[in-house]
Amino acid sequence: MNAMPDYNAMSDEVFRREVDAFFAAEYPPHLRYLLRRARWAEMKPWWDTLYAKGWVAPGWPREWGGMELGAAKMLIYMEEMERHGVARAPEQGITQVGPILMRYGTQEQKEHYLPRSLSGEYIWCQGYSEPNAGSDLASLQTSAVIDGGDLVINGQKIWTSLAHDATHIYMLVRTDKTAKKKQLGISLVLADVKTPGITVRPIRNIAGHEEFCEVFFDNVRVPYANLVGRLNEGWTIAKALLSYERLTIGSPRRPAYALRRLELIARAKGLFADSGFADRYNVLALDIQDLGSLFGRFVEQVKRGEPLGEDISMLKIWTTETWQRITDMLLEAGAEDGALQGMRDIDGVEADILTSFYYARPGTIYGGSSEVQRNILARYVLQLPTA
Numbered sequence: 001m002n003a004m005p006d007y008n009a010m011s012d013e014v015f016r017r018e019v020d021a022f023f024a025a026e027y028p029p030h031l032r033y034l035l036r037r038a039r040w041a042e043m044k045p046w047w048d049t050l051y052a053k054g055w056v057a058p059g060w061p062r063e064w065g066g067m068e069l070g071a072a073k074m075l076i077y078m079e080e081m082e083r084h085g086v087a088r089a090p091e092q093g094i095t096q097v098g099p100i101l102m103r104y105g106t107q108e109q110k111e112h113y114l115p116r117s118l119s120g121e122y123i124w125c126q127g128y129s130e131p132n133a134g135s136d137l138a139s140l141q142t143s144a145v146i147d148g149g150d151l152v153i154n155g156q157k158i159w160t161s162l163a164h165d166a167t168h169i170y171m172l173v174r175t176d177k178t179a180k181k182k183q184l185g186i187s188l189v190l191a192d193v194k195t196p197g198i199t200v201r202p203i204r205n206i207a208g209h210e211e212f213c214e215v216f217f218d219n220v221r222v223p224y225a226n227l228v229g230r231l232n233e234g235w236t237i238a239k240a241l242l243s244y245e246r247l248t249i250g251s252p253r254r255p256a257y258a259l260r261r262l263e264l265i266a267r268a269k270g271l272f273a274d275s276g277f278a279d280r281y282n283v284l285a286l287d288i289q290d291l292g293s294l295f296g297r298f299v300e301q302v303k304r305g306e307p308l309g310e311d312i313s314m315l316k317i318w319t320t321e322t323w324q325r326i327t328d329m330l331l332e333a334g335a336e337d338g339a340l341q342g343m344r345d346i347d348g349v350e351a352d353i354l355t356s357f358y359y360a361r362p363g364t365i366y367g368g369s370s371e372v373q374r375n376i377l378a379r380y381v382l383q384l385p386t387a
Contacts, residue, residue: 004054004062008070016076022053023084032085033257035355037211040123040165043089047120056118057094059302064102064110065118071300075292082253082260090162093117093124095248096241097170099302100188104229104237113190125193126245127157127171127215128238134159134365137172137242138182138235142217144173144189146224151175151189153197153220159366163200163213166193170241176232188234188241190226197221206358208341240307242368247298247308249367250315252291255323258360259288261351262326265333268347280329287322294318310380313373320363321370327353327360 007015026049031042050056058077060066069077080086098117101110116122133140142155153173163169169191176185193200197220202210229237262281265271272278294315298308331338334353337346341354364370378384 004067007067007073010073012072012076015073016080019077019080020084022055023080023086027084027086031087033261034085034087035352035359036209037162038087038089039162040090043087044120047089051119056120057098059299060094060098060118061102064098064114071296074299075296078251078253078295079292082256085257090123090125090165092126092161092170093122093168096126096245097124097190100170100228100237100241103240106225108225109190109228122168123166125160125163125166125169125213125215127160127169129159130156131158134369137238137368138186140172140174140186142171142173143177144175144187144222146175147221149224150221151224151227153189153191153217153222155217157215157217158212159203160200160213160215161211163193163215164202164210169193169198169215170228172234172238175234179232183235185232186234186238187231188228188237189222190228191220191222195220195222206361245367246312246316247295247302249363250291250295250298250312250319252288252295252319254360254363255284255291255319255326256288258323258326258330258356259284261349261353261356262330262333264349265330265346265351265353268349269333271333277333284322284326284329287318291315291319291322310376313368313376314381316367317364317370317373317377320360323363324360327357331357 028046031038031046047056054065055067057064057066058069058074060068062068094117098114101113105113113122117124128137130140130142142153142157144151144153151173155173157171171189171191172186173189174185175187179185191198197218199216199218201214201216203212203214204210205212228234266277266281272281298312298315301308330353334346334351337344338353338357341352343350343352379386
């Protein structure tokens with residue numbers, strides 16, 4: 001990697017010009033504005049380009065190879081990603097594993113996993129949800145038993161995003177079945193996906209893409225040194241990880257993509273002549289602007305080294321529900337073309353409206369359903385009484 005300049009010392013205007021020029025010149029045109037989750041094989045050349053420039057981890061500290069961007073610069077970076085249609089490569093090692101290891105990992109874990117995650121040698125997937133433990137994650141049953149210097153893992157994970165592309169998995173396992181509360185007795189463990197006993201099975205979604213997977217564990221032996229934090233105290237780390245995940249999910253980039261597509265179609269079809277349509281569009285556009293401000297506030301909180309609180313749930317709700325409302329309007333604006341999957345020429349605008357609509361549907365479920373997020377806000381932020 002090249003020596004890293006101090007981007008925070010640049011003016012916002014100069015930094016934006018540099019990011020704009022780089023994305024315009026270097027990001028592959030055929031990967032712009034993808035409507036599906038990008039796969040590692042197609043994104044690896046772009047990752048290598050980012051790594052060579054030192055731009056893989058905009059939020060990481062410089063000591064670990066990151067850009068260490070402040071909130072204002074981070075928002076510019078993400079706005080330019082959105083404007084140029086830059087897809088996110090499988091980046092959980094950057095957005096989730098990295099921050100957690102910096103906070104809870106041993107020095108040996110940091111020195112081993114952080115550089116390899118940054119370079120793209122290690123690609124991560126998340127082993128959280130199970131067939132009977134989704135939004136109620138604390139009910140997970142995948143178990144890990146200590147046997148000498150190993151943890152022996154048995155169980156199943158599901159809805160594991162891009163597990164078939166991953167080299168490693170970070171997962172929650174139950175290490176004490178006798179704990180009185182289900183949140184207790186849970187630990188966070190790292191594992192190589194090629195470890196004997198791990199089986200990955202892709203799941204085809206409604207749009208026809210294999211984005212999610214089932215992962216099975218049959219007497220999988222993982223070194224005890226792969227435990228992150230203390231045994232049976234993984235729930236605290238899990239909550240921190242979920243906060244980072246909700247920050248990532250809460251980025252305004254996906255609803256911003258959809259809004260841009262809606263604007264192009266609406267202009268091509270003259271829909272802004274309808275004042276009712278224009279009013280609804282403007283409400284959504286303002287929501288996107290407010291989302292950006294709220295997202296920036298949480299980014300700044302992370303940069304100060306402060307833990308994210310339960311109020312991060314507000315961002316996750318707002319982003320995913322706004323995304324759904326925009327794709328609802330997209331479906332309406334597309335008329336008969338909105339009922340057909342695949343790229344369509346809509347009055348001169350190329351768009352796949354139905355796939356956008358499909359992908360927005362589960363947004364209010366994964367990462368914790370909107371109902372669960374509202375309960376969190378009611379209980380822990382608004383301090384409302386519970387039944």
